[in-house]
Amino acid sequence: VIKSDNVSYSIEEVMAAGDKALEVENTTTLFLVDEKELILKSKGFGSYMLWSPVPTMVCIEPISFYPYAVDQSQLSDGFRYLNKEAEVFEIQISVH
Template identity: 30%
Template sequence: MFWPYDFTFRKIISVSKNALKINFEITSEKGMPYMLGYHPSFKLTGFDTEIIKTADKEITLKDILNVGSAAYKVLNTDEIILIKNELPNVKITTKNFNNFMLWTEVNNMVCIEPITQYPLLETQEYSEKNMRISNGKEYFYVTISTL
């Protein structure tokens, strides 16, 4: 397989009593365009009772389903809480992703995906104008913990 840039991608997973932490490290040539996303999914009750909460908004499963395959965008945030009727609730905290997208096509699971960039809304294309440009070494993390 051929890639136009040389890079190394490392993923380090650590587990503690109430949390899972995933560290990502990208070492590359300066100027390499990239997008990064992580795709955790969470089981739901299937009764549309869960709420996803950010610092300034509450999002229902119906809101996410109404968006369809494009995924519900949650921009400029590093933390989301999945509030479930059946405990435990789940908190997802990130560093350097800065965005999430929420996706599902069924009522018994949801993907809460940290992303660096949301694909262009009009065309869903992955063009360089919608990517980050590497400084040579980039660090990201996702922490999934119970509340």
């Protein structure tokens, strides 16, 4: 099970999203719960994308933009352009 503070997804739901993956919007912390609990905390990204090619594996990607959230002709509108100042993007992974 993959869960955030207010929603959870089964591996079947993640696989059903197919090529577009599954967006977990406006989330900085995710929990992957199996025999142990893997906690992912991100900074600077804002969302996650989940996808899985097989039932025994899940890919969890921190993202700042989900390209399928806009019409494909408007893809350039969704990307973040960095200013002269650096921005910090972090991912922290812990196991409990």
